[in-house]
Amino acid sequence: MKKTDGRLSVRLFFTxxxxxxxxxxxxxxxxxxSPGKSALFVSPRNLVQTAIDLWVRKHLLWNLATSVLxxxxxxxxxxxxxxxxxxxxxxxxxxxxxxxxxxxxLSPVPPVAWTPIILVxxxxxxxxxxxxxxxxCFFPILFSTVQGVLSVEPxxxxxxxxxxxxxxxxxxxxxxxxxxxxxxxxxxxxxxxxLVMLVVAELFGGRTGIGYLLMQxxxxxxxxxxILCMILLGLTGWAVHGIIDLAENCWESWRGGKTVG
Amino acid sequence: xxxxEEITYGYPETGRILGxxxxxxxxxxxxxxxxxxxxxxxxxxxxLAGQREPTGGDVIIRDTSLYPRKxxxxxxxxxxxxxxxxxxxxxxxxxxxxxVEFVLSLRGIKKTGDRAMHWLTKVGLGNDFRKYPSQLSGxxxxxxxxxxxxxxxxxxxxxxxxxxxxxxxxxxELHAELLSLWSDSRCTAILxxxxxxxxxxxADRIVLISGSPGRVSEIIPVRLERPRSRxxxxxxxxxxxxxxxxxxx
Numbered sequence: 001m002k003k004t005d006g007r008l009s010v011r012l013f014f015t016x017x018x019x020x021x022x023x024x025x026x027x028x029x030x031x032x033x034s035p036g037k038s039a040l041f042v043s044p045r046n047l048v049q050t051a052i053d054l055w056v057r058k059h060l061l062w063n064l065a066t067s068v069l070x071x072x073x074x075x076x077x078x079x080x081x082x083x084x085x086x087x088x089x090x091x092x093x094x095x096x097x098x099x100x101x102x103x104x105x106l107s108p109v110p111p112v113a114w115t116p117i118i119l120v121x122x123x124x125x126x127x128x129x130x131x132x133x134x135x136x137c138f139f140p141i142l143f144s145t146v147q148g149v150l151s152v153e154p155x156x157x158x159x160x161x162x163x164x165x166x167x168x169x170x171x172x173x174x175x176x177x178x179x180x181x182x183x184x185x186x187x188x189x190x191x192x193x194x195l196v197m198l199v200v201a202e203l204f205g206g207r208t209g210i211g212y213l214l215m216q217x218x219x220x221x222x223x224x225x226x227i228l229c230m231i232l233l234g235l236t237g238w239a240v241h242g243i244i245d246l247a248e249n250c251w252e253s254w255r256g257g258k259t260v261g
Numbered sequence: 262x263x264x265x266e267e268i269t270y271g272y273p274e275t276g277r278i279l280g281x282x283x284x285x286x287x288x289x290x291x292x293x294x295x296x297x298x299x300x301x302x303x304x305x306x307x308x309l310a311g312q313r314e315p316t317g318g319d320v321i322i323r324d325t326s327l328y329p330r331k332x333x334x335x336x337x338x339x340x341x342x343x344x345x346x347x348x349x350x351x352x353x354x355x356x357x358x359x360x361v362e363f364v365l366s367l368r369g370i371k372k373t374g375d376r377a378m379h380w381l382t383k384v385g386l387g388n389d390f391r392k393y394p395s396q397l398s399g400x401x402x403x404x405x406x407x408x409x410x411x412x413x414x415x416x417x418x419x420x421x422x423x424x425x426x427x428x429x430x431x432x433x434e435l436h437a438e439l440l441s442l443w444s445d446s447r448c449t450a451i452l453x454x455x456x457x458x459x460x461x462x463x464a465d466r467i468v469l470i471s472g473s474p475g476r477v478s479e480i481i482p483v484r485l486e487r488p489r490s491r492x493x494x495x496x497x498x499x500x501x502x503x504x505x506x507x508x509x510x
Contacts, residue, residue: 153350155346155350156350156352158307158310158312158350159344159346159350159351159352160352160367161312162310162311162312162342162343162344162419163343163344163364163367163368163409163413164364164367164368165367169367173363174352177352177354178354252354254353254354254355254393254395255395
């Protein structure tokens with residue numbers, strides 16, 4: 001069984017590899033055969049050249065790391081604050097009555113609309129950028145957690161209570177655990193919103209980050225740099241989703257019905 | 262002794278749906294509550310379990326009043342009660358072993374592993390302790406529910422139609438297992454069921470509950486030797502009498 005799995009993985013790896021190489025070849029051919037539109041048609045070779053250039057002269061890695069750090073910091077702070085808040089709101093009728101309407105009133109405001117006021121209030125330093133990412137992540141995670149807690153089978157809670165579970169255990173071992181699927185869904189949406197907010201935050205002022213490099217490329221009409229930044233942002237989002245999927249597979253392995261040990 | 266005293270339950274919109282019910286459950290007895298769907302059997306059981314505040318009346322367990330009941334922040338508030346539910350309600354993200362260990366740890370029991378394995382082996386899940394409930398059959402999940410409830414060595418075992426979703430073979434196997442575990446522990450057992458056969462096969466006495474609002478209509482002692490066979494004349498006579506009483510009420 002394992003051998004078959006291994007063979008399938010190798011086959012999949014080669015299929016994906018060949019597809020990527022094929023697409024790059026078509027891309028290269030198209031850009032070479034359209035010399036008049038070279039400003040729009042950037043060839044893969046051009047992109048590699050730009051990446052090397054940026055790496056050497058503009059600390060591409062440093063800018064990428066800065067962006068990733070901002071995204072992850074905002075996302076983690078959002079998880080730490082919104083998951084307990086969501087569980088509290090989902091568990092308590094009073095919290096749903098008095099606190100939830102406040103968040104519901106704030107949530108329709110597009111996170112991007114917060115940018116000017118946050119930049120004025122907190123300045124253009126790292127705190128304002130992380131706070132903007134946090135704002136993007138917070139609401140999707142909060143509402144998914146509330147929904148997750150509300151959809152927990154009440155008899156499951158009774159099953160724990162009748163066997164002696166206190167409120168703390170009900171919250172940590174039953175509600176949180178049962179809502180994890182919803183929470184992961186919220187984190188996935190939140191991380192995408194956080195990435196949008198990261199780019200917006202870096203576009204407005206500041207001198208570091210992939211968003212800044214993108215803005216700079218636009219100022220000087222550097223098409224390869226723009227596309228490279230977009231690719232890097234896409235890869236960042238893909239990697240963050242990958243980490244979330246990995247964590248979900250780890251925590252929610254029981255859904256797949258795998259035997260442990 | 263567990264006593265339900267003048268228990269009533271109702272909603273503002275629909276009025277009273279249950280009671281008043283006054284019933285005593287002597288220590289070590291096996292009582293079956295039988296009644297039509299919607300007569301409030303499960304509600305009554307949840308009130309006995311301390312999980313639903315009655316509109317009126319109280320439950321007394323060994324001279325301790327159960328209501329009004331506070332929701333405690335810390336673990337361990339059990340009064341020696343265990344419960345088996347209709348769909349087992351084991352925790353799907355825990356393995357069979359973890360499910361039993363979890364309820365043991367809630368009661369402050371240390372070194373839960375050996376004790377949990379002992380009970381899993383007793384119900385025939387000794388080889389499946391690493392499996393998640395989704396990997397077990399319906400009968401095995403109910404066995405897990407039984408192991409989880411009995412591992413706590415309860416003084417009061419409450420069962421809410423635990424076998425109704427099982428096929429006849431699994432059901433009669435579990436009846437035998439339940440009777441064996443109960444006769445070893447001699448806890449007070451209360452079974453809610455709408456299956457007269459199940460009630461006659463298992464219980465020392467059968468309490469018939471009439472429909473809305475649910476009230477005790479008749480208490481019938483079962484004086485048949487165990488194991489009981491539905492082919493015996495006494496069994497069939499009792500079943501016939503119960504069936505007639507149910508139709509009358």
